Amino acid sequence: MIQDLLKTAIAKVLNQLYGSAFVPTDITIENTSSDFEGDYTFVVFPYLRLSKKNPEQTATQIGDELLIHSTEILKFEVVKGFLNLTIKDSFWLTFLKQAATEKSFGMAMPNSEEPVLVEYSSPNTNKPLHLGHVRNNLLGYAVAQILRANGHKVFTCNLVNDRGIHICKSMLAWMRYGNGETPETSKLKGDHLVGKYYVIFDQHYKKEIGELVQTGLTEEEAKKKAPIMLAAQEMLLKWEQNDAEIVGVWKMMNEWVYAGFAITYENLGVQFDKYYYESNTYLLGKEIVQEGLSKSVFYNKDDGSVWIDLSEEGLDQKLVLRGDGTSVYITQDLGTAELKYEDFNCNRSIYVVGNEQDYHFKVLQKIAQKLGKSYADGIYHLSYGMVELPEGKMKSREGTVVDADDLIADMVLTAEETTKALGKMEGESEDHLKKLYHTIGMGALKYFLLKVEPKKKMLFNPAESIDFQGNTGPFIQYTHARIKSILRNVSATESFNFTDEKIVMSVIEKELVFKIYQYPLVIKEAAKELSPGVICNYIFELAKQYSAFYHDHQVLNEANADQRSFRLNLCKLTADIIQSGFGLLGIEVPEKM
Numbered sequence: 001m002i003q004d005l006l007k008t009a010i011a012k013v014l015n016q017l018y019g020s021a022f023v024p025t026d027i028t029i030e031n032t033s034s035d036f037e038g039d040y041t042f043v044v045f046p047y048l049r050l051s052k053k054n055p056e057q058t059a060t061q062i063g064d065e066l067l068i069h070s071t072e073i074l075k076f077e078v079v080k081g082f083l084n085l086t087i088k089d090s091f092w093l094t095f096l097k098q099a100a101t102e103k104s105f106g107m108a109m110p111n112s113e114e115p116v117l118v119e120y121s122s123p124n125t126n127k128p129l130h131l132g133h134v135r136n137n138l139l140g141y142a143v144a145q146i147l148r149a150n151g152h153k154v155f156t157c158n159l160v161n162d163r164g165i166h167i168c169k170s171m172l173a174w175m176r177y178g179n180g181e182t183p184e185t186s187k188l189k190g191d192h193l194v195g196k197y198y199v200i201f202d203q204h205y206k207k208e209i210g211e212l213v214q215t216g217l218t219e220e221e222a223k224k225k226a227p228i229m230l231a232a233q234e235m236l237l238k239w240e241q242n243d244a245e246i247v248g249v250w251k252m253m254n255e256w257v258y259a260g261f262a263i264t265y266e267n268l269g270v271q272f273d274k275y276y277y278e279s280n281t282y283l284l285g286k287e288i289v290q291e292g293l294s295k296s297v298f299y300n301k302d303d304g305s306v307w308i309d310l311s312e313e314g315l316d317q318k319l320v321l322r323g324d325g326t327s328v329y330i331t332q333d334l335g336t337a338e339l340k341y342e343d344f345n346c347n348r349s350i351y352v353v354g355n356e357q358d359y360h361f362k363v364l365q366k367i368a369q370k371l372g373k374s375y376a377d378g379i380y381h382l383s384y385g386m387v388e389l390p391e392g393k394m395k396s397r398e399g400t401v402v403d404a405d406d407l408i409a410d411m412v413l414t415a416e417e418t419t420k421a422l423g424k425m426e427g428e429s430e431d432h433l434k435k436l437y438h439t440i441g442m443g444a445l446k447y448f449l450l451k452v453e454p455k456k457k458m459l460f461n462p463a464e465s466i467d468f469q470g471n472t473g474p475f476i477q478y479t480h481a482r483i484k485s486i487l488r489n490v491s492a493t494e495s496f497n498f499t500d501e502k503i504v505m506s507v508i509e510k511e512l513v514f515k516i517y518q519y520p521l522v523i524k525e526a527a528k529e530l531s532p533g534v535i536c537n538y539i540f541e542l543a544k545q546y547s548a549f550y551h552d553h554q555v556l557n558e559a560n561a562d563q564r565s566f567r568l569n570l571c572k573l574t575a576d577i578i579q580s581g582f583g584l585l586g587i588e589v590p591e592k593m
Contacts, residue, residue, distance in 0.1 A: 001521075002072060002087060003029060003040070009070040010042055013062055018050040037077050038084030039514060045081045055081030092513045093500045093566075099516065100496065100569050106519040106580060108151035115153040117344050118144040120352035121270070124161040125257040126170040127195035129264050130401035131460060132354065135387050135449045138586060140352040141270045142450055142532035143382065145584040150527035155344050158272040159336055162254055163279045164329075168235040170194050171249050172228065173201035183256050189263065189405065190256025204228050240326055267408050269442070269586045274343065276336050282327040285335030288371070289321045297370045310366055318363050333364050341375045348378040350530065355383040355455065382530055385457030387449070407462075408442070414466050415441035415474075419593070422468070428592070436590055440474050441466070443587045447473030450585055451536035471540050473587060476578060479543040481593035483575040486555055490568060498565040508549050509570065515545045516573050519581070532585055539581045546574045 007024035014022045032038035044051075044058045051058040056078055063076035063083050074088040099105045120140020123129055129137075140156070147154045161167075174181070174197040183190045205228050212222035223229065238246045265271070289306050292298040298306050303323035310318060320330050340349060351361060361381035368376035389402065416437040419425055425433060448465035452458045468474045505513070518538070526534035555571060558564040579589050 013065040042083045059083040111151035117346040117349045121158045126198045128191035129404040157274045159276045168232045169201040170198040173197035189260040191260030278332045281335035282332035285331035288334045384454040411441035439588045443473035450532040476543045480578045480589040498562040502562040
């Protein structure tokens, strides 16, 4: 990379001028601000004590020496203490030729000895996936893909929350009020049917709370004593005691949900190397609690419950096992962490979970550390903000969530309506159009959810996401399709080779080459930050840069053969990077739009 060459040259010049002992890794360079001439900037202020000169003199002295010792630098400009370096066109042209021959430009070869495990999705089997789950799934998939592109060996898994009081709520409501209803008889996806009974439970629960409050109980007392809640708690105990009837209903309803989830996952384009189920992992978690008791990491309270005191770590006391022997979330997460390590031997494990669980994962890591688990330090919570709608928060219990399946269908329909309104796809087959609408709709959805830095809470606006102008998926997809249209008009026998000496790069052309050159570095940054938004923002800037180039320059009508070939290379590499970068995000790009 040119940055490495510059750092090496700068370190050598500093050592020669000032008798110091710098190495390339000591040197920091940045991209030059668009307000000034140059490609890279070296800040000289930290070296004034060595030069014993003012900033301008120091920068000029270093710049003069760099022109002697570096074959890549064309010229320099000094702006106070900033040394702006301009790279020779020959370097960029050589790079462009090399990049055009690489099959997977920007992608690192597998180079990590340490595998990484990414856990995402983590649905509950009492309701269908909703908008919040969509952000989780897209984020987890993209992070895994970006880490792979950076050379890591990556595994993915899905921990299914298939047990607990929330599952029993849906089961109890179905057993009481379902009259044997099934996905087949109701014509509902299985996960939708089970979610319907989760809402029904909450409706009856609220009614009972209101009746108890009228008898003189406080609302908190009523919540604890409502008969339907007590029945759900009794059902949970029976499930843990392996009651045949309860387990039978549990298995049947979970199978309904899994069949529904599979359809949604396919439409989202996400996959997993392995599924874990809390119904299996909680038992191992209980064993780990006993291990912690024997090591005095945990302690019992008088009611038999098991706790850990993390007050010194600023995390207070934490329940790890109830007095009646039933587990809590942390119990099963301890068991899952152990199983994951046994299966994948990953010391680095990334959990993609909403920010309402920040405290939970701090506790999980501290407990694993106190238990002496080798993987404890590698537990990382990729916390993301909630997705809200213009009308406010979503609530599963009240049935006010944005269902993932409905959202996908609406996005595809909106893509169809928008595309038809533009009137550009006449004469295309119905099969092609159906795939195109799905590609555009899902591209709009995925890009809109991924372009925001994960930790930020976000407001989802479907209409804004599918706009063909601005920072949207469809705008970038359209840019790709426009480039492909150009390339389809190039003869199959035409050579893309050009003679460097015959190329005169305009400012806009050089800026586009420079943007293309940054792609491998962008992948590294996205992997370091675990942020697909880094890829999104880069691809958008690339598409904008290409649009500026295309507006000002002829491509197919360029008379000079070398200049035409050079510009065709710019077109092809831009299209390849859009396809590659969007591929990391799980977004397809159409050939025609």
